[in-house]
Amino acid sequence: MEKKPKQKKIIIIGAGLAGMSAGCFLQMNGFETEIFEKHSSSGGLCVSWKRQGYTIDGCIHFMAGTSPSETTYPFWNSLIDMQSLRFIYSDTHSVAENERRERISFYSDVDRLEAELLAKAPEDKAHIEKFIRLVRKFLRMSPPVFKPVETMTLGEKLKVGYSMAPFLPAMLRYMRITNQEYAAGFKNKELKKMWELAFVGDAPLFYSVMPLVWRHKKEAGYPAGGAALISGLIEQKYKELGGVMHFNTHVTRILTADNVAHGIELENGAQHKADIIVSAADGRTTIYEMLQGAFKDQKVKDRYERKVFQTIDPTLYVALGINRDFSDQPPKLYFPLEKPIRIDPLSTVDFLEFSHYCEDASAAPAGKSLLTFMPEARDWKYWQELRKHDRKKYDDEKARIASEIVEALDRRFGHIKECVEMTDVVTPATYIRYTNNWTGCQISWKGTRNTFGKPVAWQINGLRNFYMTGQWASVAGGLNHVVMMGNHLAQIICKNERQKFKIC
Numbered sequence: 001m002e003k004k005p006k007q008k009k010i011i012i013i014g015a016g017l018a019g020m021s022a023g024c025f026l027q028m029n030g031f032e033t034e035i036f037e038k039h040s041s042s043g044g045l046c047v048s049w050k051r052q053g054y055t056i057d058g059c060i061h062f063m064a065g066t067s068p069s070e071t072t073y074p075f076w077n078s079l080i081d082m083q084s085l086r087f088i089y090s091d092t093h094s095v096a097e098n099e100r101r102e103r104i105s106f107y108s109d110v111d112r113l114e115a116e117l118l119a120k121a122p123e124d125k126a127h128i129e130k131f132i133r134l135v136r137k138f139l140r141m142s143p144p145v146f147k148p149v150e151t152m153t154l155g156e157k158l159k160v161g162y163s164m165a166p167f168l169p170a171m172l173r174y175m176r177i178t179n180q181e182y183a184a185g186f187k188n189k190e191l192k193k194m195w196e197l198a199f200v201g202d203a204p205l206f207y208s209v210m211p212l213v214w215r216h217k218k219e220a221g222y223p224a225g226g227a228a229l230i231s232g233l234i235e236q237k238y239k240e241l242g243g244v245m246h247f248n249t250h251v252t253r254i255l256t257a258d259n260v261a262h263g264i265e266l267e268n269g270a271q272h273k274a275d276i277i278v279s280a281a282d283g284r285t286t287i288y289e290m291l292q293g294a295f296k297d298q299k300v301k302d303r304y305e306r307k308v309f310q311t312i313d314p315t316l317y318v319a320l321g322i323n324r325d326f327s328d329q330p331p332k333l334y335f336p337l338e339k340p341i342r343i344d345p346l347s348t349v350d351f352l353e354f355s356h357y358c359e360d361a362s363a364a365p366a367g368k369s370l371l372t373f374m375p376e377a378r379d380w381k382y383w384q385e386l387r388k389h390d391r392k393k394y395d396d397e398k399a400r401i402a403s404e405i406v407e408a409l410d411r412r413f414g415h416i417k418e419c420v421e422m423t424d425v426v427t428p429a430t431y432i433r434y435t436n437n438w439t440g441c442q443i444s445w446k447g448t449r450n451t452f453g454k455p456v457a458w459q460i461n462g463l464r465n466f467y468m469t470g471q472w473a474s475v476a477g478g479l480n481h482v483v484m485m486g487n488h489l490a491q492i493i494c495k496n497e498r499q500k501f502k503i504c
């Protein structure tokens, strides 16, 4: 009988969605994988937790790739039976209101969006129509993401180039214009202000077009059951495929010899050997702590040393459990504050934005609502230091901010204070503690004109048998993106190991 060659062993650091997705696709291709995760459960940033009868989704507001027409759907569907999930599609991307409680609804449906914007700001017809044309144009785009560019043949690259050619000029153009710059073109002051709230001000306009495209086509929704359900299902798939998961195993070092990675060392000193090491953990920790800064190439330097990449501004994550039904409000609402709230030495907010989850029965008991807020908290070092050196003040500050948010909500909606049953405040220090993510930020890098088209840092030149995946290796984060990266990484490893990639 012909002896089957022994499959290579792969260690993956981090059980976020990126690490687990890579684990699943590598298991499907016969590799023997083990994931080492510092925390006691999987999911990384994609987690939910329970507090006093409420389930706080600490992550998902919308998940792209929920319908077969979206190109990242097959990656999800290889890991989760997508038909078994219920997705909630909101009528609006967001709604913003002014001091007089007049609202602009940024509808998911592009025709309704157009009608709404024209009704609210007829003087901006030309500028509105220009944007709407852009959204309509990208409704036709179907980016070919079935393979990473690293494994494409010349013929495949040409085909991709051909299919993207009609869209590239507009993409490049609107990657160079920020939302703020576009909003400056509106004559109507309310629309200008609300546009800057609804769409991240310093992000390229193009990054606001795609979420609207997905929403219009019902390709991005909220999964009932939330983040924990999604992470749990992928962990289950990984184990069914024979993957081995180790929790409470903090990796401190990636072992190398003669420029080849060959193992990891844990906090307790234990060492584990493998043929290939993949880091799906925070990129900065991977490069400067686990690898002690010994291996750097252009891609690493662009991200961590040359400031070509900038991290997304961190936020707090404040959850309120309220004994009141908010289902008559839009799922995401911006409203102005009579009194600004100071978050930290670098951040004060004069608007608040909340999301509610009233259509998901698992979020709150019947008739009650879970509300989450994400006020900017740019001074992540302040939160880190405070937690480390003055725990009382840290807790007091969290309580003060929660109480000021409740006050603001009370002023806006009335009779809120007496209905608040649960408050929970997460700071950048919490994210760092649980997930190691640098600056406590949530989606790694800002997508900017400088990062557009930059290659994924799958490998570091000069270090063999080592790969990276996940939001820090890429140019941006997001759930469908890191799940896709798991598949792409497995394709790259298969190519480098001279074996045919398969999905089962």
Ligand SMILES: Cc1cc2nc3c(=O)[nH]c(=O)nc-3n(C[C@H](O)[C@H](O)[C@H](O)COP(=O)(O)OP(=O)(O)OC[C@H]3O[C@@H](n4cnc5c(N)ncnc54)[C@H](O)[C@@H]3O)c2cc1C
Residues within 6 Å of the ligand: 013, 014, 015, 016, 017, 018, 019, 036, 037, 038, 039, 042, 043, 044, 045, 046, 058, 059, 060, 061, 062, 063, 064, 249, 250, 251, 252, 280, 281, 282, 285, 317, 434, 435, 436, 437, 442, 443, 444, 469, 470, 471, 472, 477, 478, 479, 480, 482
């Ligand atoms: C509040 C919030 C809202 C978000 N909203 C959305 C949204 O609506 N839609 C969307 O698509 N995305 C959203 N995101 C972003 C999305 O969650 C992330 O981009 C994605 O989960 C990143 O996955 P990852 O696996 O790359 O990283 P992570 O989830 O950070 O996983 C990395 C894992 O590595 C582990 N690890 C780190 N260091 C070590 C070590 N030394 N040893 C062992 N293990 C280690 C960590 O504990 C973690 O489990 C949101 C994120 C947050 C926090």
